[in-house]
Amino acid sequence: MRIGLLGTGPWAGWVHAPALAAHPGVEFAGVWGRRPEAAAEIAAAHGVPVFDDPAALIDAVDAVSIALPPAVQAGYAVRAAEAGRHLLLDKPVATCAADARAVAAAVRKTSVASVVFFTLRFAGEQSGWLAEQAALGGWFTARCDWLGSVFTTDSPYAASPWRREKGALWDVGPHALAMLLPALGDVERVTAADGPGDTVHLVLRHGSGASSSVTLSLTAPPAAAVDGVGLELRGEHGVTRMPARDEHPVVAFGRALDALASAAGGGGAHPCDVAFGTRVVEILAEAEAALRIGH
Template sequence: MDEALRVGVVGAGPWAHRVHGPGLYAHPGTRLATVWARRPDAAKSFAEPYEAAVADGFEELLDTVDAVAFAVPPAVQAELAPQAARAGKHLVLEKPLAADPAGAREIVQAVDDNGVAALLMLTRRFAPEVQAWLSGVRELGGWQGGTGRWLAGGLLAGDYAGSEWRQQQEGALIDAGPHAIDLLDVALGEIEQVHYAHRSRDDLWQLVFGHAGGATSTLTLSLRMPVQPSVVDFAVYGEHGHAPLAGRRTAARDCYARMLDDLLTMIREERSEHPCDVHRGLHLQQILADAQQAI
């Protein structure tokens, strides 16, 4: 690709402002070309600093870009992403992939049928310290179990206090859950069963997973916990002792830049498989559904 990839952003909320806009603008291989949101004033406010065009509709955005980055609720992404894929546009997708497995399968089908590159923004998977930890634990093997904790107050105040889909749905499970479940799944082997799931009235989740090969793991999630700083930690244990995920935490914008690097490589090499592709998103979507069913 001799020219920068023209990317359109759908949505103009906090994550678009914080990560998508700066990330696409700063990356040498991409250009934030067009913005569309269901609130025209929000789209204009988001687009102006980057001199991006504002589309009057989703179809108009598709006519002006090579790829689409979504910053919208899961149900909206499930509605629009297949249209973008069928139009031949590459995709940057938020997690979870959709509101349910049926919606996720429709996105996967559209991506597979049209041969576009598509990545799920599992932010921490693109962090070098996480990649090094996962590589190490998978190489050693022999792990019998693991633990994860993701405790934060993101739904109590700030940008996401007014996020309707997070507040009305199972907030911590749907928002932080895909990140946390993904890490345990990669570290210990594919999650095959949700043995136990409990959600308290204040959205504190306790989950127990069964992994391929016999390992088990536990996960505690809450986005309504007034802890400062947030508690986000993971560890596995077994015949090699205890291996925590420790060290620095790469900023989301830096992870986003690494994700764009991978997307551009996929486009250039005309390949669709990636550890964070839509098939990964469908697998995580099914685990979320199993956890919801378990309660």
């Protein structure tokens, strides 16, 4: 499978490009970005061509790996799907439900394969733990914390305009939902409250009858963000906690590439396809609306 990379930001350079270059089952076919100098730097690092035009890259490949801001990603994903190209997207698929649904509609129309890279859904230990809990069932409630200090440190993502605008709800909220939904079921009702900085607190009612609470932040003090990612489930079988993260995201991205190749080869839709990614966007949009009206 020939895969082209759309995007040249820190995540593209740190995860997408190295994973594409290292994967034995794909050919890293080239890079396009809105900043030509950044595209040239990534291309030179991995010995692949630079494309001056995204349409030319889409024409030259079997699939695209997109590492663009979500509001931009959706439009390029529709263009690639309509051209018959398989999609490996970042979370969130978009920052409004209509845009995400447009991507899902294009995927359905052309029957291309799609995978959305929710990191922990492709991390070996965490994804295995989640599969076990989803199969076990009987969960009564859950608590998820996803606390970072992106905007209170020298993180390379601190300058990201879309993260500044949309905050933790849209940046790390997709990760939390991607782990909660398989274990507790779809979300039927969302309550939201804001906290300090971009901190958001969610209370979710799930289709299984279970409830969950989620705390999200990119503005936590660095000391408060130490071990700031956690998920705890409580139910009929007791209490279980998600294993700590200990794997580089490039490894997880390699598994996402495997998943895309399997889906494209007739292996069936992956659980983290664009339909699931669209549902996550819909829930986040409901939470954002709840924040605006204060409940």
